[in-house]
Amino acid sequence: MGINIISMGSYLPEQVLTNEDFKKFVDTNDEWIRTRTGICSRHMAGWEPTWYMGKQSALKAIERAGIDPKEIGLVIVSTITSDFLTPSIASVIQYEVGAENAYAFDINAACSGFVYAVDTAERFLRTDENLKYVLVVATEALSRFTDFEDRGTCILFGDGSAAAVIERSDKMYSSFLASDGSGARKLFARNVQIASQVKVESDFDDGFPEKPMHQLYQDGKEVYKFAVKALPTAFRSAAEKIGITSEEIDRFVPHQANIRIIETAAKNLGIGTEKFIVTVDHHGNTSSASIPLALCEAIEKGDIKRGQKLALVGFGAGLTYGSIILEY
Ligand code: UT7
Numbered sequence: 071m072g073i074n075i076i077s078m079g080s081y082l083p084e085q086v087l088t089n090e091d092f093k094k095f096v097d098t099n100d101e102w103i104r105t106r107t108g109i110c111s112r113h114m115a116g117w118e119p120t121w122y123m124g125k126q127s128a129l130k131a132i133e134r135a136g137i138d139p140k141e142i143g144l145v146i147v148s149t150i151t152s153d154f155l156t157p158s159i160a161s162v163i164q165y166e167v168g169a170e171n172a173y174a175f176d177i178n179a180a181c182s183g184f185v186y187a188v189d190t191a192e193r194f195l196r197t198d199e200n201l202k203y204v205l206v207v208a209t210e211a212l213s214r215f216t217d218f219e220d221r222g223t224c225i226l227f228g229d230g231s232a233a234a235v236i237e238r239s240d241k242m243y244s245s246f247l248a249s250d251g252s253g254a255r256k257l258f259a260r261n262v263q264i265a266s267q268v269k270v271e272s273d274f275d276d277g278f279p280e281k282p283m284h285q286l287y288q289d290g291k292e293v294y295k296f297a298v299k300a301l302p303t304a305f306r307s308a309a310e311k312i313g314i315t316s317e318e319i320d321r322f323v324p325h326q327a328n329i330r331i332i333e334t335a336a337k338n339l340g341i342g343t344e345k346f347i348v349t350v351d352h353h354g355n356t357s358s359a360s361i362p363l364a365l366c367e368a369i370e371k372g373d374i375k376r377g378q379k380l381a382l383v384g385f386g387a388g389l390t391y392g393s394i395i396l397e398y
Contacts, residue, residue, distance in 0.1 A: 071196045072243030072396060073188070073236050076137075076203075078366040079130025080232040081123050082113040082353075089225065096221035103225050108329025112228025112354030115211040119153045121162040123231035124209030127366075128167050132205070135235040139167050142235075143201040144194055145174040148183030148208040148358040150387070151215055152176065155261075163207060172205070180257070181325045181386025182247075183358030184208045185394050188236065188382070189245040195238040207233040208358040215259050217285045226327070227286075228354030232362030241397040242379065244314075246307035253296060253389035255279065256289045293389075297327060300391035301335040304383050308393045316341050319395070320378035321368065325385055326350035326360040335383075347373065357386065374398055 088111045089100040103109055115123060124147060132139055145167075147160040154162075160174035179186035184206070191204040212227035255278045263283055281287040301324055309315065316339040324332055326349055336343045349364040356363060361382050368374040378398050385391040 071192070072239050072241040073192050073195065074239035074241060075398060076235045076237055077131050077134035078232060078234045078362065078369055079127045079134060080230065080363050080366040081126035081130070082230045083115045083118050083123065085114045085116055086111050087114050092225050095218045096224060098221045098225060106330070107226060108348070108350050109226065109354050110351045112352070113230055114213045115229035118211070120149060120151050120209050120211045121153055121159045121166070123211070123229070124149070124159055124163050124207045124233070125166045127209065127231040127233040128163055128205055128207050131233040131235050132167060135203070137203060137235065139169045140171050142169040142172045142203045142205050143198070144191065144204045145169055145172045146177060146187045146191055146204065146206050148177045148179065148187040148206070149210055150178055150180050150183070150357055151211045159209065160207075167205070169205060179358070179390045180388055181327065181355070181357045181360065182384030182388070182390040182392045184361045185245075185382055185384040185392040186247060186390070188234070188394055189247060189392070191236050192243065192245070195236070202237060204236045205233060206236060207231065208362050210357045210359040212286070212355070212357055215284055215286050222290055223286055223288050226355045228356045230353060230356045230359050230363050232359055232366045234362060242312065242395070244308045244312040244395045245393065246304055246311070247392040248304065249388045249390045251388065256292045256296070256389065257287070257387040259284060259286045294328070294331065296389055297331045297385050298334045298338070300385040300389070301331065301383050302338045304385065304391045304393040305339065305381050308381070308395045312395065314379070314395060318379060319345065319381045321374050322346045322381045322383065323361055323365050323368070324383045326353055326364055327355045358384070
């Protein structure tokens, strides 16, 4: 079985920060940010709730699908920047969009989250014949968890949301999901303060760098090394299952973290960068929202057309990685 992406919608908060704006907070410059990351600007949510951005993109996707929200049987939201520990943002959005017959839950797989969420939707559609439509939303407000005194991370992140309405279909589909928790300390934000005098029977917490609660830490160099391997590995692992090659893929939609990661992956896969959808220049890194934001924008611009073979590839905190190959 596979899926059909019926429609997509996206939402970006109004406020835009350019590279120049960051000079007010940290010792940086436009040239460094552009050449090291490919980022020129990013959107900022301010105190706009994460769920609210998700609702806006979901409403657009539902309207474009032309369905009654009551026909949605499942709402899955991917986020690492929820407004709540509980309830899930999925439950909030399920109520707010009028999906009154849906069950709902959140997924946290960091920047791989949209890939995880879509693959989860495919599995639910495969096993629950009463399920007709799944609403998948990725919504992130990274700026709320960013240390604006850390020039190595604050310039990277942006906020936004994108959503898809999905149904089952017999179109080509393959997926691959992976996680390596030994890399947890390379990219994290703590939710509770760990008391150093409390000892548990595990050395897992040893070696975590100090960082205040609710602030993102990233070992950029280590995560970079992981990312340039994870992207081609994730693609190949899904591709091998259905015997498809990188040349046969029309469009790659990778997680938008750094243009250099995308260029290196293209080289590794033996294909040109023109097959890759790139939005990191004006979105920055929006974690799990980055793939669907790029996908939605490319569809709206006509860069992705019906019938094309797509590879969505995510990588991020966890460390997680994964890919989905599907026909649009
Ligand atoms: O979304 C989840 C997955 N995340 C990723 O895939 C991110 C992967 N990592 C990266 O993309 C890159 O490692 C970064 C863009 C985060 C950093 O690039 P880098 O080439 O690894 O730079 P660096 O951290 O090694 O820093 C190089 C130099 C340092 O100065 P010294 O020590 O060489 O004098 C930094 O202090 O650049 C300096 N630097 C900056 N300079 C100006 C770091 N940040 C900045 C800045 N402006 N914003």
